Amino acid sequence: MKIRVNEVGPRDGLQGQGKTLSTEARLELIRALVNAGIRHVEAGSFVSPKAVPQMAGTADIFPHLPNTETVRYAGLVPNMKGYELAVAAGARVVNVVLSVTETMNQKNISMSLDQTAQVCTEIVERGRSEGIEVQAYLAVAYECPFEGMVSPEVVARFGRQMQEAGASKIIVADTIGAANPEQVRRVLDVLIPSVPSEKLSCHFHDTRGMALANITAALDRGISEFDSSIGGLGGCPFSPGATGNVATEDVVLLLHSMGYDIGIDPLNLVPVVKFAEELTGVSLGGKSYRWLDQQYRKQRGKSGHGR
């Protein structure tokens, strides 16, 4: 079975960092990821540079993305203006984010849940009419930092709405890393009758250490696409407990070990983690990183490229 790993480090990862990288440095990170075998990348977002300075210049990145015939790149857009900027920059896939609770929308983007759902629906519909793929994130799908536990029925309702509008993919996002495998099963079991598993993707953070367990539970439900971020890049470096997306190397190693066809050698990710560390100045690496690094050194030693 073919499983897709969607790298979100260049967007979700970098946007939470204290250091703002140049567009050239962001492109270098993307090139390193693609060279390591990554074939799905969220390359940046088309948001106000005042709100998210880390993402300024995404429009300059898209025309220079490598291997566009074989790699699928997406850009995140917050509204119709962002959609237009993304399409103008050459994006063929755009992502919209619909947080499924009222308070999260109010606090995060000063819009009501209904307004956000409306904006997302309009972007999805316009994308469909213009031949642009639009993927819809359902954020805080398990737990909202303001409203607590989220009902699976709410997730299913908005999933259905985005599916009916024509979203190419619905991504169930555990934005604050609160999900456990039991909840993952519950949410997917309620959601899948409305949105078939092949149109679903899952986005986990590893805050409570359960991301790989959650991915295992989602695989059991037929999910075949997962977001991850190289080295676990993400979260806020100023908040000690806030950890990032599940690390790409952890997800790739899990899937590779389980025998899934992903087309990425986990060891190839080791130098990319190191490179992301150099670029961001942040110490990175998922739970498997120390072991992978050891294996990498052994292999490199054997092949004569070691020190």
Added chain:
Amino acid sequence: MKIRVNEVGPRDGLQGQGKTLSTEARLELIRALVNAGIRHVEAGSFVSPKAVPQMAGTADIFPHLPNTETVRYAGLVPNMKGYELAVAAGARVVNVVLSVTETMNQKNISMSLDQTAQVCTEIVERGRSEGIEVQAYLAVAYECPFEGMVSPEVVARFGRQMQEAGASKIIVADTIGAANPEQVRRVLDVLIPSVPSEKLSCHFHDTRGMALANITAALDRGISEFDSSIGGLGGCPFSPGATGNVATEDVVLLLHSMGYDIGIDPLNLVPVVKFAEELTGVSLGGKSYRWLDQQYRKQRGKSGHGR
């Protein structure tokens, strides 16, 4: 459903540390664990102090173990002499270890696989006749560092042998942290027809970051007991990539979040991790520890005990 968490930090954890703790310090760690709600502890091993100085004096620990009416303590024994020492010290539960590959036995204890199986069988049978519970570990059950992948049929054969001899529990041990959820299912599916799931327990290391995913897979197969080590204590501090047992706080948080009845509040483990760090001088903490520590500080602040 009731799930048991068996704390192996005082044995499997401490025996790999550079620093040898006093028997009083080892007892203090056990007391802290028991105060936090732990009800199953591997308290030490009855091995040669020359071979494993960290475990010297285990015979002096057993008579002083706290809450013996409510807490189940086990002692590891390598041979019949160890069994006799354990029983003399008051142990009511002893653990034997049967590595299921030839080379692992040769390298580790200079015995053949057949010899080890014979010794383990004799201890199990003697324990049964003397009213002592004997639990049998099947070590390197997924992968052997010398022989590579292990066939599930081999695990099932030795599981059956220990079960027929009268072992009270068969513990399937991923000694080097190599298992993935798919393998866990495969091994358990072959093993369970010979040894019913309620007599099985699973022991995982988190070397490749998959321990919680493996536990999730084992829960699905009806396994209701798991080994873990406080703070992930274990492995060898001199070997950078060697990580320890899966951390108790990670396992407890996973099970607690999934709604299983374990009788342990994950936050109660935070000060025990800190205490284990003080005792060993090693930086500890599982994947969830930073988040748990944050929650612990918040809760302690609210209850007026914070700084």
